[in-house]
Amino acid sequence: MTRDKRDEWYPVAIAAMLPPARGRDTLLLGEPIRVRAGDSGPQVETAEGRALPVTIAYGHVWTCLGTPGDLFPIPEAAQPGRRLVDVGMVRVKCSPLRAVENFLDIAHFPFVHTDILGSEPHTEVYRYDVRIRDEVDEVWATKVRFYQPQAAKSAEGGIETEYMYRVPHPTCSVLYKTSPPMPGEWDVIALFVQPLTEELCDVWPWMALYDDASSMAEMIQFQQMIFLQDRSILENQIPRRLPLDPGMESPTRADLTSIAYRRWLKRRGYTYGAQLVAA
Amino acid sequence: MSVSWTPVALTPDLPPGGAVPVRAPWGELVVWRSATGRLSCFPERCPHRGMRLSHGFVRGEMISCIYHGWRYDTAGQCRKIPAHPDLEPPAAIRVHSYPVAEAGGLIWIAKTLPESAPPETGAEPLRSLVIASPASAVTEAAGVVPGVPGPVSLPDLAAPLILALQDMGEETAVHALITPADSAARIAASRALEAFRRAVEAEEIAA
Incomplete structure (x- = not known):
């Protein structure tokens, strides 16, 4: 299943420690964004002032530059104790x-x-x-x-x-x-x-x-x-950047998780931060 | 004129058990010295996960990557993968080994083995320093070219220093040697070198 990187949720702040009203300037996928505490919760906007979707989960404020789906579940977050x-x-x-x-x-x-x-x-x-x-x-x-x-x-x-x-x-x-x-x-x-x-x-x-x-x-x-x-x-x-092409690095059996992760990234077409051609 | 050997460090700056990163014209490298004194020169990146080998540690006659402890012998062959202690690492897991030599108080590397040995200098190692200017600017100020150590007279010094230049692109390493001198003379020479560095860098800014 491929999905555009801009449609993913990304963490940009700790929900309990929001930047002051002036906000904090940061970047997401190379684009300038500003995160701040609004009247009814955290607000995130682009440099042009476009309001971005916001959700709060697992202690963090998450935002998305495109059209977000559901954030992945961590059921243990709700377990008592x-x-x-x-x-x-x-x-x-x-x-x-x-x-x-x-x-x-x-x-x-x-x-x-x-x-x-x-x-x-x-x-x-x-x-x-x-x-x-x-x-x-x-x-x-x-x-x-x-x-x-x-x-x-x-x-x-x-x-x-x-x-x-x-x-x-x-x-x-x-x-x-x-x-x-x-x-x-x-x-x-x-x-x-x-x-x-x-x-x-x-x-x-x-x-x-x-x-x-x-x-x-x-x-x-x-x-x-x-x-x-x-x-x-x-x-x-x-x-x-993370090399996705085999041949540039030499994994062993201990690296099976990273091999699967790289394969999964390739399959999803997620190459932001990846190196595709051996340099 | 062909320059074959590149000076990369002064002898005392790489004692047994040491590893230093080196910027060569053809890439980033590590030069290290085993416990018994053997020098080796490899590409800087560990082939496993790309970690800089110069951050690793030398154990006996092998260099160990700091990330996962993969150990390479002086020829570049991987001898140990700690995650799989019973595994004999395949022959294919090895790093390239470049020619490395020691002469005249300097450590030299080359991409392929040159026909002649690196030159003697007849002087003692003083110190290395990096000038934030390209080698052409240092050559213009000092009158010596990269790779060929030569005498350079600096203001206020009784005798010329021997300078070996290492071209690192935007920056230039200067490996300085001195004819036998007492500590006061060595300190004076070191200060004169600092002044030389500032002068070259200032010239660069003015130009």
Whole structure:
């Protein structure tokens, strides 16, 4: 199913922290837009003053330059007992697609998030399942397992964490991982990426966690630390855009999720932030 | 005149276990030195996910990519993929290895192996610095061309410095060497180089 990139919803602000009346100037798919608090909620408009559609979901304000459909569901957002965490925005000089792909990757944990999300010698990525669920048009990776020294702020020691990854939107991903205090439940961590240009993005992580012990500030700090470690990678990949053509990079079995993500992007015709011809 | 070897660093600036990024005329590269002192020069991007190898770390005789820990030996062959510890990496997973040499206190690279060795300088490494001007402007001010180290007299210095220019497009790296001198003379030479850099950059702005 192909869909125009302008018809997707994109995150542009935290709903609980709207810019003042004057607004905040930002970009969406290279177009200048302004986000501000209006009398009856958030307003987003183009440079010419055209009002854009707005919706609020998962703690964020979303907008669309074209004709929006439904935003993807995250049913866990409504489950009682979860703490919903607006982590804040991190600007990254990389393709929005590179930011999502890195989020889907576990093999980097021991090297980039050393002694937190991974540690040597526990580097092996076991077999997991990946498929494109045609009925919902989403990429899903399941039965992903990884040994983690400190899986979350709430973790007290090393555990083997199980993950599920989901890509319901070209620039958004949702992961489900074993909740350290409630091993039978999944913590939910999402990455909502606002494409400013093809090589620059604002990343808005959001979480729905089972954690009654940590303060909001501690949970935010933990996730920001993780994401800033990722940023040091994302800003140093060559090329800046995500290569969709096979041959430019050498994936292995551990990269099945990213292979499926790239294939899914191609199939949808979503190439904003992609490099199509090997340079 | 053909320039075959390109000077990219002074010897002391790349100790064993170090890796530095290099901008060559034909692309971005990494030059690294193994624990036993062997120099290697590869394309900067790890073929797995395009991460800069100069951000990686040297372990023994291999360089390890910081992203996923893929390890390459001094010839560029991938020897280890930590996500699959039991897998012998296929021979096809390798990076190109460019000629690299050390002579006259400088580290040199080339796209293909030149017929002759890089030149000696007869001097000791002083420091490298980057001038925000194209090599043509530095050549005009200094009288030496990229790739061929030569003596350059700077104001207030008793003896000329040996300068090796590295053309990096909009910018030029200057690798400076000095005939044996005490620390006061080295500091004076370093300051004279800074003044030279400012003068070249100012000339560039005026022009």
